[in-house]
Amino acid sequence: MMAAMRALGAHLRAHLAVMMQYRGEVLLWSVWGIVNPAVLYAMWSAAAESSGSHEIASYDRAGLAAYFLVMMIVGHATGAWDVYQMGHFVRTGVLSPMLLHPVLPMWRSLAENIAYKVVTLMFVIPIWIGFAWLVGPAFKATAWEYLLGTIALFLGAALAYLLSYAISLIAFWAPKLDALGEIYFALCMFLGGRFVPIAALPDSIAGLARVMPFRWMYQFPTELLIGGRVGFRDTLIGLGLQIVWLTFSFVLFRTLWFAGLKRYTAVSG
Amino acid sequence: MTRALSLISVFVRVSVQNFAAYRFEFFVRMFVSVGHLLAELLAVQTIFKNTPEIRGWQKEHMLVLVGVFRMIAGGIRMVIVPNMRRVMEDIRNGTLDYVLLKPLDAQFHVSIREFVIWRVTDLVLGGSLAIYGSYLTLHTVPFDKFILFILMMVAAFTIVYAIWLALAAICFWLIRLENIEMLFWNVFEAGRFPVQIYPAWLQTGLTYIFPLAFIVTFPAASLLGISGKGITPTMPAIAFLVGLIAIILASMLFRIGLRRYAGASA
Numbered sequence: 001m002m003a004a005m006r007a008l009g010a011h012l013r014a015h016l017a018v019m020m021q022y023r024g025e026v027l028l029w030s031v032w033g034i035v036n037p038a039v040l041y042a043m044w045s046a047a048a049e050s051s052g053s054h055e056i057a058s059y060d061r062a063g064l065a066a067y068f069l070v071m072m073i074v075g076h077a078t079g080a081w082d083v084y085q086m087g088h089f090v091r092t093g094v095l096s097p098m099l100l101h102p103v104l105p106m107w108r109s110l111a112e113n114i115a116y117k118v119v120t121l122m123f124v125i126p127i128w129i130g131f132a133w134l135v136g137p138a139f140k141a142t143a144w145e146y147l148l149g150t151i152a153l154f155l156g157a158a159l160a161y162l163l164s165y166a167i168s169l170i171a172f173w174a175p176k177l178d179a180l181g182e183i184y185f186a187l188c189m190f191l192g193g194r195f196v197p198i199a200a201l202p203d204s205i206a207g208l209a210r211v212m213p214f215r216w217m218y219q220f221p222t223e224l225l226i227g228g229r230v231g232f233r234d235t236l237i238g239l240g241l242q243i244v245w246l247t248f249s250f251v252l253f254r255t256l257w258f259a260g261l262k263r264y265t266a267v268s269g
Numbered sequence: 270m271t272r273a274l275s276l277i278s279v280f281v282r283v284s285v286q287n288f289a290a291y292r293f294e295f296f297v298r299m300f301v302s303v304g305h306l307l308a309e310l311l312a313v314q315t316i317f318k319n320t321p322e323i324r325g326w327q328k329e330h331m332l333v334l335v336g337v338f339r340m341i342a343g344g345i346r347m348v349i350v351p352n353m354r355r356v357m358e359d360i361r362n363g364t365l366d367y368v369l370l371k372p373l374d375a376q377f378h379v380s381i382r383e384f385v386i387w388r389v390t391d392l393v394l395g396g397s398l399a400i401y402g403s404y405l406t407l408h409t410v411p412f413d414k415f416i417l418f419i420l421m422m423v424a425a426f427t428i429v430y431a432i433w434l435a436l437a438a439i440c441f442w443l444i445r446l447e448n449i450e451m452l453f454w455n456v457f458e459a460g461r462f463p464v465q466i467y468p469a470w471l472q473t474g475l476t477y478i479f480p481l482a483f484i485v486t487f488p489a490a491s492l493l494g495i496s497g498k499g500i501t502p503t504m505p506a507i508a509f510l511v512g513l514i515a516i517i518l519a520s521m522l523f524r525i526g527l528r529r530y531a532g533a534s535a
Binding site: 022024025028029031032035036039042043046047048049050051052056057176179182183186189190195196200201202205 | 297300301304305308311312314315316318319320321322323324443445446447448449451452454455456458459461462465466467468471
């Protein structure tokens with residue numbers, strides 16, 4: 001564990017330097033995380049106008065503004081792209097040299113992930129502020145909700161990273177399944193509440209979303225940070241379920257990783 | 270002209286042969302195309318579960334828009350993306366030399382080298398959905414609307430091609446910027462919905478500065494033939510004018526950039 005932490009630190013420094021070097025490119029990637037929620041805000045606030053109650057899933061215009069603003073931040077914190085890359089790594093053997101390192105390749109990917117999020121903060125924070133100024137979001141969060149919401153945000157980010165990494169390991173069995181990333185993305189979009197709060201989905205999809213892990217990455221921290229939406233009891237249950245899913249993802253990762261590695265030697269052999 | 274057409278047909282034939290060698294891929298890809306469409310239909314279903322209309326667009330109208338969006342996105346990935354990615358790579362690596370050596374107009378040559386044939390599924394699926402939505406709205410698909418729609422789509426693809434050509438040309442200057450195409454995708458994302466959902470200043474921007482309205486919203490509106498969605502009788506003429514201006518500017522930029530290009534040795 002100590003070795004892994006030292007490796008993480010070293011990789012982090014290296015990747016921070018790389019990200020700074022390629023800041024132009026990194027900026028272009030990070031802007032997508034702004035555009036998508038902004039477009040959805042425009043669409044849903046226009047939809048709310050003609051919805052009769054002037055609300056979507058009990059969010060009025062200013063509520064939707066807050067929802068999609070916080071979703072930008074949550075989306076930034078939860079971003080992970082291993083599920084798009086692993087198929088390529090396995091197919092082309094890029095993974096092989098990574099396996100020679102004395103620590104798991106996941107630490108390297110985690111360092112890259114954190115470095116990206118830290119470096120891009122300097123672009124996205126001004127845009128978040130600009131968006132907030134433009135749309136006038138309504139926040140009701142108390143200090144407690146901000147505190148618990150921030151914890152939920154970090155737990156959600158950890159869950160998003162670990163679960164997507166575990167799922168990316170399907171690439172050991174299906175290295176040509178390029179659609180894996182897109183399928184995972186669509187699940188996060190609809191079942192996580194990134195497209196719209198889950199209550200607004202068609203009933204069958206909403207029912208599915210309630211039992212899946214994705215809402216704990218996106219909608220749960222978002223609603224906590226907006227405030228006045230999640231009761232104290234539900235907050236504690238939510239935080240507990242985040243930890244349950246995190247543990248599940250860890251076990252899934254361990255199982256798939258060691259089973260997959262056995263296959264990988266066979267693939268490259 | 271006949272020479273140009275025969276060259277295009279040669280490149281298309283090569284792409285078809287490459288594609289035919291991996292037929293199983295096609296079925297996997299088709300599955301992905303259908304998946305994309307289902308996700309987009311789920312989005313439409315969700316929107317209209319919550320509201321009867323958005324700024325004058327009802328469910329059937331939105332089906333047309335989703336279909337058009339899929340056609341444009343598919344067309345871009347079938348013809349424009351593979352070629353423009355390749356030319357950007359050639360500029361960075363210096364391998365554009367091989368293009369310049371050929372007795373052919375460089376811009377024409379770099380635009381027709383590769384075709385991703387299986388993307389036809391996007392055109393077929395998107396087109397069918399657009400026609401279906403139009404039929405639900407009008408209970409028939411009038412021939413004149415259909416012709417207008419085809420013209421608007423031609424103009425839309427011209428504009429998209431011009432934008433991508435300009436992005437490729439920018440690579441002559443900003444060689445290190447590898448994902449410059451994200452500039453396009455970031456704005457294109459806004460085209461998933463009609464431009465009318467945006468505030469007025471943004472609508473103007475998306476019509477005349479980055480003409481997204483001409484790429485998705487107006488072609489969809491032309492198939493619906495409903496006034497009040499920004500479609501007027503003069504619209505195809507304006508669309509062609511925008512396309513013409515865009516393509517002239519983009520070719521000029523590409524030619525100026527080409528003069529900067531110093532080759533592999535630089």
